[in-house]
Amino acid sequence: MRYSRKVIVGFIVLLAALMSPRLVFGDDDLVRVTPQIAVEQAQAFFDDVSDEPVTACDPVKMVNSDGESIGYIVRAKRDDVNYGYVVFDSERSWWISEYCLAPNALLPIERASEEIALLASSDNVVALKIDELTVGVADLDKNIALDVSGKKVPSKLSSGGNRGGSPEQFDDVFVSAKDLYKQGYVVDASKTISGMITPTQTEVIKETKTYACAVSAMLAVGSHYVTLNRLKLPDLYSELWKLSGTSDKGTKYDQATGLYFTQGGTLPDRPAPAIKEFCARRGKELETSFVWYPSWDSFRMNTDSGNLSIFSGRLRSNGSGHAMAVVGYVAMHNTYSNAKKYLLVVWNGWTNQLQFLPYDVSIYNAHDGTYCKG
Numbered sequence: 001m002r003y004s005r006k007v008i009v010g011f012i013v014l015l016a017a018l019m020s021p022r023l024v025f026g027d028d029d030l031v032r033v034t035p036q037i038a039v040e041q042a043q044a045f046f047d048d049v050s051d052e053p054v055t056a057c058d059p060v061k062m063v064n065s066d067g068e069s070i071g072y073i074v075r076a077k078r079d080d081v082n083y084g085y086v087v088f089d090s091e092r093s094w095w096i097s098e099y100c101l102a103p104n105a106l107l108p109i110e111r112a113s114e115e116i117a118l119l120a121s122s123d124n125v126v127a128l129k130i131d132e133l134t135v136g137v138a139d140l141d142k143n144i145a146l147d148v149s150g151k152k153v154p155s156k157l158s159s160g161g162n163r164g165g166s167p168e169q170f171d172d173v174f175v176s177a178k179d180l181y182k183q184g185y186v187v188d189a190s191k192t193i194s195g196m197i198t199p200t201q202t203e204v205i206k207e208t209k210t211y212a213c214a215v216s217a218m219l220a221v222g223s224h225y226v227t228l229n230r231l232k233l234p235d236l237y238s239e240l241w242k243l244s245g246t247s248d249k250g251t252k253y254d255q256a257t258g259l260y261f262t263q264g265g266t267l268p269d270r271p272a273p274a275i276k277e278f279c280a281r282r283g284k285e286l287e288t289s290f291v292w293y294p295s296w297d298s299f300r301m302n303t304d305s306g307n308l309s310i311f312s313g314r315l316r317s318n319g320s321g322h323a324m325a326v327v328g329y330v331a332m333h334n335t336y337s338n339a340k341k342y343l344l345v346v347w348n349g350w351t352n353q354l355q356f357l358p359y360d361v362s363i364y365n366a367h368d369g370t371y372c373k374g
Contacts (some may be wrong), residue, residue, distance in 0.1 A: 014337075033172075084101035210237065316365050317363070321369040
């Protein structure tokens with residue numbers, strides 16, 4: 001009997017996990033995930049979901065704020081060119097917490113500022129999970145930790161005596177055997193809508209001296225329905241800021257640009273009427289609506305109708321809120337277990353890359369959706 005390459009890779013991943021010298025047995029068996037296993041897991045996942053042949057490589061260990069090793073970020077390459085990544089996080093409900101597949105896509109630790117990109121290029125550094133949506137970097141030997149802007153953050157991460165517990169608890173990545181990625185996911189449905197203006201956070205700060213994630217999301221969504229002049233970004237951003245009643249949350253320093261800027265905050269229900277009026281001023285009648293605690297399916301239906309949405313939520317872990325333009329979705333299931341996974345394709349406003357995020361609303365205290373129809 002001949003087996004497919006996917007089946008063989010799946011056997012290899014499982015065999016490597018079972019042969020791990022630090023396998024812990026119990027009611028919920030834990031497997032020590034080595035960098036090699038992380039790459040094999042990533043390759044199995046990319047083989048399932050990528051439309052292009054890519055190679056998994058360059059695993060980077062990820063730790064939480066206590067310095068405990070919790071996962072990996074693994075790069076994808078196509079013809080020796082960066083083509084995306086997958087983030088494995090044992091603290092999340094699914095071992096895969098995020099992925100991206102696109103030409104020249106950077107890792108999360110490479111894309112926010114020159115400072116963290118420079119540190120990330122050094123030896124013996126790890127990815128630092130700031131929260132469920134953002135990643136910084138840390139040098140455990142030098143006890144240096146940087147957030148996504150490149151700013152030093154208070155650290156409990158030194159690699160020695162002050163980290164309690166057994167060394168394995170911090171230095172090894174453990175994940176439940178049942179949660180490891182199993183070869184055999186099939187994409188049942190997917191759609192992505194193109195055609196937006198997506199200025200990065202750095203570009204917005206440089207050109208407007210302001211930044212608010214909801215305003216960036218509104219600009220991206222609005223630009224799909226009406227023609228906008230990218231050169232007039234300061235005027236467009238200011239207009240949406242005022243239409244949405246975005247408030248001044250104080251002045252912050254942006255490490256990436258070396259500039260001070262005004263941070264804005266937007267109430268969840270304000271983007272819907274703001275986008276409607278913004279487009280009406282440009283001759284486009286648009287229906288907009290706002291919903292608390294929306295289902296994934298509501299975003300799928302809106303996307304299937306050819307329209308864009310905004311997802312926003314407040315994280316349980318630190319109360320931070322973030323709004324993202326929703327430009328697509330992916331639905332998949334496992335042919336072995338029949339487990340179903342649902343993801344949103346989002347533009348988060350920080351970079352110009354699209355992210356694939358599992359629809360895991362358990363990480364939010366509250367979440368909401370803004371829908372456009374035009």
